[in-house]
Amino acid sequence: MLQFKRFQALWEIIVVLTTLVVGGVLPYRLGIGLELDGPWQTRSLLVTLVFGLDFVIHLWDRLRQRGDRPTAVVSWATLRLFADLVAALPYSLLLGAVGPSLELLRLVKFLRVQAILSRWKQVSSFNPSLLRLTSFAFWIAVFSHWMACGWIGLGGVEQRGAPMSQHIEGLYWCITTLTTVGYGDVTPKTDVQRIYTMFAMIVGVGSYGFIIGNVASLLSNIDVARSRFLDKMEKIDAYLRYKSIPRNLRDRVQNYYQYLWDSRLAHDDFEVAGDLIDSLRTEIMMHISRPLVERVPFFKHASDEFMRSIVPHLQPKVFLPGDHIFKQGDVGDAMYFLTRGQVEVVLEESGRQLAVLAESAYFGEIAVLKEVPRTASVRAIDHCQVYELKRDSVNQLMQAHPDFAQHVLEALDSYEDT
Template sequence: MTIDHDNRFKIFWEFFIGILATVVAIEFPLRIVLGYEIMEFHAYMNAIITLCFGLDIYLGFNTNTQLQGKWVTDKRIIAQKYYRKWFLIDLLAFIPFDWILCIWSSNPTSYALLRSIRMIKVFKMFNYRKTWMHILSFNDSIIRLGVFLYFIMLITHWFSCGWLYIRSDEDEILGINDYILSLYWCVTTLTTIGYGDITPDKTKISQVLYTMIVQVLGAGTYGYIIGNIASVLASLNIAKAHFIERIGKINTFMKAQDFPITLQRKVNDYYSYLWETRHGDDDVNMISNLPESFRLDFAYHLNKGVLEKVPVLKDADETIIQDLALRLHPHVFVHGDTIFSEGEKGHKMYFIQQGTVEILQKEHGRVAILSNGDFFGEISLLLDTNRNATVRALDYCDLYSLDKKSFDGVVSQYPEFEK
């Protein structure tokens, strides 16, 4: 048995492992440069982290994975993919080199270098990005930018610790104030500000070379950040950009054809409403490229509420509702539009998703007002008669229509329901 990748526990676990990896990446460099005493708390924390990193390896072998668009539960295939991608990083992060070295060596330099291997666990943040994007329902560009800024802050922290390490004397006692000053130097250097109040000792080549490396990386990082943010902002709402382009073309056409200002304003108001309610697209366009089974589920999820309110469909089988839902067509009517008129031949019934309509009869005037969730026109659909009333939109209305041909075609497939 394997664990579902979208399992709530697995998602929480990945978030928890991300926190532990971040703690390791922040605390260990500080411990090296500040040289503070390792207390009992650190031993317990190290044991918990080691245990959790070991459990993470176990879950890596037992969590289903996606291969060529399919979710795989075969543990052999899962293991093969895990070995190729994250196993080595997880294994190195799990091995408690500090415990091993406490037994076999007392060299603090080797202890530091080997213990730092555990920090590579933070690179699994790249693997968690897709999961968080799905769960948080954020644009991928926002998640990508968040991960990027996360690593920028970590790298700034590492560079700050490195600067403090090479500037300090071997016997010098350092504190948190020294780290803050080092962080200040790193931030001003990486952001290419460089006030010059903290500079490397020109007599020490190591400090000069370190400063040059940070300056070069800072200039590159600064340029990358600007370019990446511009790219993210451009991709945050591609749909809106395309929609605005479409409106621009329509406005250019209306001006070229000398359309009245009132008509131009009416068209623009309509498109503004279309964006606010549907983000510029309709259900038919969104599901047209999906496989048929997906289209059924998609349409059923969107439209089952309005269909189930129709009395004749109240006790209908779910498969009938699914078939009918797939055959609904969206419409938008603006204030004052006549949806249909009394006396004309009726071929459709309508469902109100949003908006308000009035029902008018020649003899009685307004006889009803219908709004969200209501339906009308079902008599003509079922009995093939002329319309007995006029229906007019009182504001912007999002409607779905079901035509008689589609209705009869679906019903004919279910003889029991047809009776």
């Protein structure tokens, strides 16, 4: 299966490149008036071979996916199947009986290209909006090239100068017509040219607004997350100003949200993954919680089963420099795992610093397990990221996983011994 997937990816690249060559060269040669001579007929046979093999491979893949059902081929006998057959015909052998323009029917292979590009977009890791914008530009370029070649073929461009110059002039007419600019320096002179120009104008008028609107939408959606973040920041700032919040407090709020964005914590992970099935949601949360596994020594040797159990209970929290994570005398309702930053353990009354905890430390388990008030305060020294584990979750995990219970109780015993 993996080998077939690799072969399929390589083959699709070959099909796309072959189709692009045909779609670029064939209309150009016919428009300019170049003969489809012997060398081109040889290339046409190669194209027939590639398109014919693609038809067989595509059909076999469809049959493999749908099984041996009799309706498999019938259900697939649609426009795409017909287009693949038409594109694979040996036109180089028929040119004597029909006209060379008939080979333009190969352009229906672009339906297959569209299907391949759509599948690539689905499996790509690139920004979806950027891919859509690139695809949009690709089809505009292809259509403009065909329109320009058609205009040249109808005699809209004087047959003088180099073929490339004629093509550029044809593209100039096409772009000015489709964008409804129309400077008037290139005008139709025959009825056929006028009909062709009217068709181009209708297409241009119908697609101009669509193109502008979609491009603007795609550009604005290239970084949707940042756009939403900036919009949220503007609303928060407007609210704080409306409520006459002091400048220093506004700065702390903005600093907090900016830190969330810089640390990629600006989304509610559980809300984003809330619609997924349990298995997918757990996999995503396992990936998001990877810093906890990498930085907290206890979790480095934890089993996958335990990590899958504990991840849904972990709540990420962020504290700014000087913030209290909890204060001495508070009810001990949660323990914490520190994954970034430093905190200090202090006595509130005297202000004496008892300890400084860095990344990979965990704290707060004493009050949780003994069900007593906090014996000291914990305060953030710099920007800190912690995972919070509530008391009910601790009790539940200790019952389900004895190794976790033993580790926590050993830590509690060592604390009491000191």
